[in-house]
Amino acid sequence: MNKATRTTSLRQHKLTFSKDNNSSLQVQTRSQSFKQNISISPDKKSQMSPTKQNSVYMNGQLLIRPRSKYNQLGNLSSSKLQDSQKIFLIQQAQQQQTQQQRAEQSPVLHRKQQSDKGLKHDLPKISPIKARQPIRQLQSDMNQLDLFKKEQIKQSVTRIAYTKSQAGKNEDNLTKTNQDSFISLQSFKDNMSLFGVCDGHGQDGHKCSQFIRDNLPKNIDSLLSLNPSSIPESISKSFLRTNSQLCNFEEIITTFSGSTTVISLIVDDTIYTANVGDSRSIICRQQSNGSRSAISLSNDHKPDLPQEKRRIEQKGGRVEPYIDFDGSSLGPARVWLKTEDIPGLAMSRSFGDKVAASCGVICEPEILAYKMQEGDLFMVLASDGVWEFLSNEQVIDMIYPYYAQDEGNAACVRIVKESIKLWKLNDTVIDDITVVIVFFNKQK
Missing domain, CATH: 3.60.40.10 (PPM-type phosphatase domain)
Structure with a gap:
């Protein structure tokens, strides 16, 4: 039997598409965590493209091939929305349903969770670990608001x-x-x-x-x-x-x-x-x-400033410029020991x-x-x-x-x-x- 093979990925698992003489298609996967033969319905093989496969049947159910690592759901409706948009809508609906169930089970707990959520959102630069702590432990971190403001000021001053x-x-x-x-x-x-x-x-x-x-x-x-x-x-x-x-x-x-x-x-x-x-x-x-x-x-x-000169003289020093052999003054005023011509600091x-x-x-x-x-x-x-x-x-x-x-x-x-x-x-x-x-x- 002559076989033409093609390899692609399904949720990061290798799949091999095989076509025999009877035009029946078989898909085999190779993975340590997932091994299963997938039979593709003959009436659906016309939907398969050598470059883009959109759907397969497994165990009698239509599966949508994920287009990215973010698409972890199997069954999606065939609308014109992108895969990521579909996932977002599904997850949003699931979250709303979960919140509604929790609210029905414990209204008091639900109101506290909603309040906690708002407070965490308002606090800037709080680590995920601290964000999971009880609200009373987060009160000490309110000074991070001041640090955040100071950081913004610094960035706006020094370029x-x-x-x-x-x-x-x-x-x-x-x-x-x-x-x-x-x-x-x-x-x-x-x-x-x-x-x-x-x-x-x-x-x-x-x-x-x-x-x-x-x-x-x-x-x-x-x-x-x-x-x-x-x-x-x-x-x-x-x-x-x-x-x-x-x-x-x-x-x-x-x-x-x-x-x-x-x-x-x-x-x-x-x-x-x-x-x-x-x-x-x-x-x-x-x-x-x-x-x-x-x-x-x-x-x-400078040594000849009144306040500076007064301090030096009180400590036993003297302030004057360098004097050459002819008695002429050269350069700026300098600091000298009272009886020696050192150090001459300007x-x-x-x-x-x-x-x-x-x-x-x-x-x-x-x-x-x-x-x-x-x-x-x-x-x-x-x-x-x-x-x-x-x-x-x-x-x-x-x-x-x-x-x-x-x-x-x-x-x-x-x-x-x-x-x-x-x-x-x-x-x-x-x-x-x-x-x-x-x-x-x-x-x-």
Whole structure:
């Protein structure tokens, strides 16, 4: 007997269609869980197509071949509805019938189930396991509503951040070790984003900035978990803890090495900026008339500021610029020991710097809170390699065209190139240059 075979699938079971000389069709299935011969009625074989079989008879009943894994029912009416629509209607009718039977058996239980169902639907982001628990256990999860709202706020404020860091050059025009580091954690903790710039100095300055980059976020996270109600206090303690860890880390010599650091922590629509040294954070705001202004989120800590100078002198230090052999003053004001010309630090706050710390240089940050407003477009954090020759207004004017085109990487490149150009024009060296640009959503 010559046989022509065809294999297809019926509910993921293999079927083989065989045709003998008498034109009778036999279907055989091969499966560990389902084995049965299916006889196809001769008067129905004309309905079978070599490419699409819609129905077969098994044990005298008409079976509809399922078209997808979602069709688990055997008998369906021959309407023009799709298989999935038919299944939905059948399941819906079955559910209504089941609910009606339960309501007739226990009206009180039925009303409680309907009430529970409505409550579960209203609660966002509750796991399926919790959703199956009694309603009294779900009441403690109502604070998830607040978390959900905060997450929505965060998504509507911070869009994306861009970064670029480039090493400077020494007097011989040779590229030196980049002592800058940056922090860019858009999804930092719960509804928070964290950005920062660390500018190292001294022999181990690059190690100091990298240590702060790696450990400061961890300490902020840890202390915020212990005291979430006081964000400024947690940030301040995290700076002190990180500095203690850095100064006691044997692999980094912090006698004359350290790092400035500025961070901006975005919580909902509030920006907490903590600064130690002369790195800086600003924000660009656009007014209703289209004009733009630069708003400082931090203050540079220079030794000749009255409050900073007073503290240093009270600790036994002195503040004055470098004096050359002719008695002329060179450069900015610096921190010195009272009787020795060390360390010559050009900022009044810093991580590390043990010698400078002995005469009034501190690592305690100045923390400013800023409430975001409509019209705030983007935020910029940068090391003093940018701010040495560029004003806040110049920086935002350079970045804005790229913000309008959503070209953040190009904006970073423009800031770095312009900074290098100005260093070449005004000095014999080029400082390390690092910039972090955070674009906010255009619609809040």
